[in-house]
Amino acid sequence: xxxxxxxxxxxxNHSFLCVGLDxxxxxxxxxxxxxxxxEIVEATADLVCxxxxxxxxxxxxxxxxLEALMExxxxxxxxxxxxxxxxxxxxxxxxxxxxxxxxxxxxFDAATVNPYLGYDSIEPFLKYPDRxxxxxxxxxxxxxxxxxxxxxxxxxxxxxxxxxxxETVAAAAQRWNTGGNIGLVIGATxxxxxxRVRALCPDMPLLIPGxxxxxxxxxxxxxxxxxxxxxRAIIASSRQVIYASARADFAxxxxxxxxxxxxxxxxxxxxxxxxx
Amino acid sequence: xxxxxxxxxxxxNHSFLCVGLDxxxxxxxxxxxxxxxxEIVEATADLVCxxxxxxxxxxxxxxxxLEALMExxxxxxxxxxxxxxxxxxxxxxxxxxxxxxxxxxxxFDAATVNPYLGYDSIEPFLKYPDRxxxxxxxxxxxxxxxxxxxxxxxxxxxxxxxxxxxETVAAAAQRWNTGGNIGLVIGATxxxxxxRVRALCPDMPLLIPGxxxxxxxxxxxxxxxxxxxxxRAIIASSRQVIYASARADFAxxxxxxxxxxxxxxxxxxxxxxxxx
Numbered sequence: 001x002x003x004x005x006x007x008x009x010x011x012x013n014h015s016f017l018c019v020g021l022d023x024x025x026x027x028x029x030x031x032x033x034x035x036x037x038x039e040i041v042e043a044t045a046d047l048v049c050x051x052x053x054x055x056x057x058x059x060x061x062x063x064x065x066l067e068a069l070m071e072x073x074x075x076x077x078x079x080x081x082x083x084x085x086x087x088x089x090x091x092x093x094x095x096x097x098x099x100x101x102x103x104x105x106x107x108f109d110a111a112t113v114n115p116y117l118g119y120d121s122i123e124p125f126l127k128y129p130d131r132x133x134x135x136x137x138x139x140x141x142x143x144x145x146x147x148x149x150x151x152x153x154x155x156x157x158x159x160x161x162x163x164x165x166x167e168t169v170a171a172a173a174q175r176w177n178t179g180g181n182i183g184l185v186i187g188a189t190x191x192x193x194x195x196r197v198r199a200l201c202p203d204m205p206l207l208i209p210g211x212x213x214x215x216x217x218x219x220x221x222x223x224x225x226x227x228x229x230x231x232r233a234i235i236a237s238s239r240q241v242i243y244a245s246a247r248a249d250f251a252x253x254x255x256x257x258x259x260x261x262x263x264x265x266x267x268x269x270x271x272x273x274x275x276x
Numbered sequence: 277x278x279x280x281x282x283x284x285x286x287x288x289n290h291s292f293l294c295v296g297l298d299x300x301x302x303x304x305x306x307x308x309x310x311x312x313x314x315e316i317v318e319a320t321a322d323l324v325c326x327x328x329x330x331x332x333x334x335x336x337x338x339x340x341x342l343e344a345l346m347e348x349x350x351x352x353x354x355x356x357x358x359x360x361x362x363x364x365x366x367x368x369x370x371x372x373x374x375x376x377x378x379x380x381x382x383x384f385d386a387a388t389v390n391p392y393l394g395y396d397s398i399e400p401f402l403k404y405p406d407r408x409x410x411x412x413x414x415x416x417x418x419x420x421x422x423x424x425x426x427x428x429x430x431x432x433x434x435x436x437x438x439x440x441x442x443e444t445v446a447a448a449a450q451r452w453n454t455g456g457n458i459g460l461v462i463g464a465t466x467x468x469x470x471x472r473v474r475a476l477c478p479d480m481p482l483l484i485p486g487x488x489x490x491x492x493x494x495x496x497x498x499x500x501x502x503x504x505x506x507x508r509a510i511i512a513s514s515r516q517v518i519y520a521s522a523r524a525d526f527a528x529x530x531x532x533x534x535x536x537x538x539x540x541x542x543x544x545x546x547x548x549x550x551x552x
Contacts, residue, residue: 022370056366056373062381063346066339089390090332090363091417094298097332105338114365116392116412118419136392141367143394150444152426165441168426 002110002132002181003232005081006205010049010231015262016222016269018050018083018207019254020238021072022057023065027243029250033061034071036250040242041075043251047258050110051076052207052236054085073107081109083207083234087136089114089121096124103131110134112185112207115169119176126179132205133182135173137197138166140187140210166193170200183207188235191220198224205232212240222268230269237261278386278408278457279508281357282481286325286507291538292498292545294359294483295320295530296514297329297348301337303519305526309337310347312526316518317351319527323534326386327352328483328512330361349383357385359483359510363412365390365397372400379407386410388461388483391445395452402455408481409458411449413473414442416463416486442469446476459483464511467496474500481508488516498544506545513537 010016021040023033030036041051053072058065076082084106088098095117102111103125110132113122125133138148148169151162163171173182183205186194198206208225211218218235225233241261245253286292297316299309306312317327329348334341352358360382364374371393378387379401386408389398401409414424424445427438439447449458459481462470474482484501487494494511501509517537521529 054366054370054373056364056370056377059342059377060373060381062377063339063342066335066342070339087364087366087390088332089365089392090330091415094330094332097330097336101332101335101338105336114363114390114392116365116390116423117415117417118422118424120417120419139367139393141393141396143396146394146448147392147428147441147444148394149431150428150441151431151438152423152428152441153438155425155427155440162427162429162438164431165423165426165428168423172422 001130002081003205005079005109006049006132006234007231009080012079013046013048014266015047015049016233016235016265017048017258017262018052018234018236019044019048019241019258020085020209020236021051021053021242022238023068024057025061027246029246029248033068034075037072038075039251040254043255044241044258045077045080047255047262048080050081050083050234052083052085070106081132083110083112083132083134084108085112087112087114089117091117092120092124095121099124099128103128112136115172119172122176126176126181129179129181131181134185134207135169135182137169137173137184138186138190138193140189144187167196167200170197173204174201177204185209188217188221191217191224194221195224198227202227203232205234207234207236209236211235212237218264219268222265223272226269226272230272235265277406278357279481281355281385282325282408282510283507285356288355289322289325290542291323291325292509292511292541293324293534293538294326294328294510294512295324295517295534296361296485296512297327297518298333298514299344300333303522305522305524309344310351313348314351315527316530319531320517320534321353321356323531323538324356326357326359326510328359328361346382357408359386359388359408359410360384361388363388363390365393367393368396368400371397375400375404379404388412391448395448398452402452402457405455405457407457410461410483411445411458413445413449413460414462414466414469416465420463443472443476446473449480450477453480461485464493464497467493467500470497471500474503478503479508481510483510483512485512487511488513494540495544498541499548502545502548506548511541
């Protein structure tokens with residue numbers, strides 16, 4: 001089970017930090033991407049609960065980039081979960097090909113998916129019972145309000161109270177989660193929405209990007225993102241860790257930054273629990 | 277401009293047929309994917325208005341699949357538009373990497389994108405003024421009703437009439453289309469919704485999958501999908517054309533099927549215009 005693997009890694013490494021592995025050739029202080037990311041992984045593998053490569057940065061480099069992605073996934077120790085941040089969404093038959101790509105071909109433990117196409121676009125991912133599926137719910141970007149915040153109600157039930165689209169998605173994910181392998185993606189930039197989604201989905205792993213560069217508030221992220229046991233939050237940071245130094249000391253600098261973030265999160269969690 | 281290239285190809289080939297190039301190793305009667313698809317392209321290039329490879333089927337094959345995708349795009353004659361059916365959607369910085377991947381690295385004339393993340397996830401694609409951007413609106417699958425049909429209204433305006441999410445997306449796309457390079461994706465399986473979207477977006481190219489294998493009604497697709505001049509519908513068929521024969525005559529069979537579909541569409545268009 002993905003959730004078991006995730007919880008084990010969190011506990012073993014005392015960490016809710018997920019490091020995003022997003023190669024940007026303009027920022028990488030190393031000529032070879034898989035070696036650069038491999039050194040980052042080696043320097044941080046005892047400090048994280050997961051790694052999260054985003055497909056976009058590899059695809060932009062063409063087939064050699066996808067080779068680099070395979071090497072990067074292979075460089076992650078077997079007991080640390082890997083999340084393929086692909087945000088895929090397509091009709092059933094095609095979604096099946098994406099699930100095969102992410103889980104089988106590239107070997108990820110989990111995938112991020114887009115809910116716009118509805119249940120049958122997500123079902124092919126759920127059919128891998130040992131893998132995780134993170135459904136986009138309230139994303140960290142400014143324009144997430146364009147559609148995710150619209151007040152929605154089903155067309156068939158006249159007077160049902162309208163709720164924001166992202167809440168409808170969270171409630172649907174909760175219903176679909178019969179296999180216990182669904183999580184949600186909520187941006188740290190929206191703490192009130194994070195609180196609301198945690199209330200709707202008390203047991204789900206929440207993948208929370210948007211701290212650091214995107215300005216999300218870490219204290220509220222820790223408070224609202226964790227479950228009743230102070231677990232199941234996956235707090236993602238990418239550029240802040242892997243580009244901590246643009247020089248030859250990039251791996252040491254990434255470790256220092258990962259240590260600092262892990263500590264900051266754990267301190268906030270301790271004070272949240274003291275106060276509770 | 278993408279729309280000009282599309283219109284020129286439609287007129288030159290008297291065709292609204294877009295052939296989907298989706299390699300499925302279980303169905304391909306040829307050991308080498310790029311050669312198979314190259315022969316399909318060669319046999320149909322005078323009969324189509326566009327080609328549409330879906331990334332999922334190439335990604336499932338790993339880096340060699342992405343190599344095959346590059347070869348396939350390169351095999352399409354320069355005057356036929358290529359649509360990268362990727363359905364991508366990510367936050368701005370990452371969406372920029374996807375736009376670069378689809379337009380620059382893989383060389384597509386257009387991309388399909390998912391609107392769930394809002395404007396800033398689509399803007400990086402719009403910044404390529406000569407390329408096309410097809411926004412998912414009402415998709416052809418059964419579960420598209422799960423969210424796309426919800427009745428929505430903005431949270432700030434109390435009594436504004438609620439409309440289905442897909443109509444809100446169509447209206448937003450219409451507003452965002454200042455560069456004239458946006459189109460929409462609407463499934464042939466939903467003719468009433470297609471009619472409604474054509475009314476909201478009278479000039480936009482509409483990419484319409486879901487005929488044939490998925491059961492969409494071709495007569496209504498032609499009637500409601502085309503604009504006032506009987507143009508700007510892109511009717512996509514994939515498996516029905518490229519897997520028309522499982523034997524060595526696959527290219528001839530694909531040509532026969534493409535000819536048949538093109539004729540059927542053109543006959544329906546003629547009778548629609550006679551009746552109008």
